[in-house]
Amino acid sequence: MAGSSGYGLLKLLQKLSDEEFQRFKELLREEPEKFKLKPISWTKIENSSKESLVTLLNTHYPGQAWNMMLSLFLQVNREDLSIMAQKKKRHKQTKYKKFMKTTFERIWTLETNTHIPDRNYHLIVEVQYKALQEIFDSESEPVTAIVAGTTGEGKTTFLRKAMLDWASGVLLQNRFQYVFFFSVFSLNNTTELSLAELISSTLPESSETVDDILSDPKRILFILDGFDYLKFDLELRTNLC
Structure with missing residues (x-):
């Protein structure tokens, strides 16, 4: 890349x-x-x-x-070249969003076909969803948000829906150029990776380089599903690497 x-x-x-x-x-x-x-x-x-x-x-x-x-x-x-460069950059960002949209549409189809016994399940997810949107819409600085709840209340469903809606162009479009979704359960089984390597593993061909993506960290959102099950130190002590 x-x-x-x-x-x-x-x-x-x-x-x-x-x-x-x-x-x-x-x-x-x-x-x-x-x-x-x-x-x-x-x-x-x-x-x-x-x-x-x-x-x-x-x-x-x-x-x-x-x-x-x-x-x-x-x-x-040469404003024409500046415009052309911006279009190329947006095209690469769009490729990633389309890739994520396809991925999470498949996941969401399986999710919505799952039997949910609790009648308040969807209501809780909707409340969480609105709260997330309000937090990030009102803050321009980096924000850490924690989705809390007991097992089975819909935390994972909510996070997947947020990812799908961002990739579909209906959530947080003016706030984030990139949203990355990582499952802690999968991360627990991986060897040591830098953040750059982790991001690179999710990118489709012809995407922006990791360096280009990380050049504007305020426009990036990382979603960690299952954070309370994390079995290792994230060691976030260096410059995004």
Whole structure:
């Protein structure tokens, strides 16, 4: 997936004229400061071809290369390329959502065919669902929400429905670009993984790279189903890795 990201950047850079590309490189000297990143030396930038510049951007600014490109295209008066880059990014996000929609539609079909003896079951799920939406709609900063309840009250059903509705485009669309659903019961049987590896295992082909996805952590939601059964330390002490 990293290669596909670089290929997409290169195709856009190749649409710049020699004069535009030179201006692009000159602007790149100052651009990292806007993102609070360390600049690449001018010597490396100046001597770069379009192909090698893509490698430099992905190496020095994993997860931020696309955002820099969007800004720089506007500065060299190539709004058309900025729009094209945004469309490519949205297309990759849409691919993931479609993949998740198909996956959770199958799960939901099985869920709704399950016999539920408690007549209050669906009411409880609906109340939880509305509460989740209100929490995330009202907060712009990162939020940790816990769905509590006794066994059989519908916690898993509620979380699956939330995932399906996000993937279907009817829940939290303006808040989250990516929602990842992990079953703790499955995680308990896996070997040690970084967050990046865990995310990568859920992505379909031609998705955004993990670095690109993690470049905007406020737009990501992680759902852990069965958290109270977790048998290991998550060790969330590093920079999303």
